[in-house]
Amino acid sequence: MGTGKRGLIATAVTVIGAVAVLSAPGTAFAAPSPPPTPTPTASPSTVTNKDIEAVRQQLDALYHDAAVATDAYNAAEEKAEEQSAQIVALAKKIVKGQEKLAKLKARAGAAAAAQYRANGLPDEARLMLSDDPQAFLDGTGRVLQGQRATKALIAELTRTQQDLKQYAADASAQWSKLEAGRKAKAAAKKKVEQQIAAAEKLESQLEKKERERLAELEEQAAHKAQSAWLDSGILAEINAKASEAGKTAADYATTQIGKPYVWGAEGPDSYDCSGLTSQAWAAAGKPIPRTSQEQWKQLKHVDIKDMRPGDLIIYFDDASHVAMYVGEGAIVHAPRPGRTVTLAGAGSMPILGVVRPDA
Incomplete structure (x- = not known):
């Protein structure tokens, strides 16, 4: 030290x-x-050491119960802070997911429109009418690549929608826990206040000399x-x-x-x-x-x-x-x-x- x-x-x-x-x-x-051991006065109405000791033990029990309830209150408060932080984090994920989803939908719409314009005729007819068969074949390869990209885009869009659904479910669950925690916190607070009030009332009923003897005990x-x-x-x-x-x-x-x-x-x-x-x-x-x-x-x-x-x-x-x-x-x-x-x-x-x- x-x-x-x-x-x-x-x-x-x-x-x-x-x-x-x-x-x-x-x-x-x-x-x-x-x-020093407290000694009772000669007055017949004086509260005895045994009485004061009983009060001390009762106060100890009341304050102990208040301490247990305080721990429950503090635990509920700590959990509420954690759950609130998780809800905020999920909300941020939902916002980002929605922004991503909007961009993916825009890309998917553009890809679908381009594919529609390119695929107005069957491939056989387009080959017969083409002045440059090689260019047609090259174009077909690009179309196939575009189709694969579109499938990947749709898969990503689907995953993003699923993620958003899960985020929303998680947020709902956290809200339920937060509400339960608030109720537990309120119940713990009520018990703390009741126990402390009972202890203070008990002490207030003692006269000055009795309180002094209580402190000595x-x-x-x-x-x-x-x-x-x-x-x-x-x-x-x-x-x-x-x-x-x-x-x-x-x-x-x-x-x-x-x-x-x-x-x-x-x-x-x-x-x-x-x-x-x-x-x-x-x-x-x-x-x-x-x-x-x-x-x-x-x-x-x-x-x-x-x-x-x-x-x-x-x-x-x-x-x-x-x-x-x-x-x-x-x-x-x-x-x-x-x-x-x-x-x-x-x-x-x-x-x-x-x-x-x-x-």
């Missing part, structure tokens, strides 16, 4: 202060001590997961250096720290999780799939111990979240609605696997 990146990450760690999501005590990005859960990941000794095995493209991608991701999460966003002012990683690698000159699920499906898988800065860590069994590994046990990611692009511990969420865009 370069000096500039170390400085940027160090600054981010300083900003988040006592937030313990980065690692366990005594290791890289160690917290001086675990976050979120930090505790992330700290516990990161500590377990680091206690496995995995960080000692991860020592691969970043490629040049990986450095560029990681630098791009870290410079986005502090920008808000917005579902479906690809920057430059806001991002969702896969919008951040796809744009980071686009900046490195390596376009990758738009969604976390497609990044997991299409990019090369690498073992966690071989992970290097710039690689992408895919989270959860359904590959619904992705982050950029930046070294020393840390990731940069766009977490969820209501949060900003941030530095976190690589093991703070359940890891599905690691992929390498520039393998």
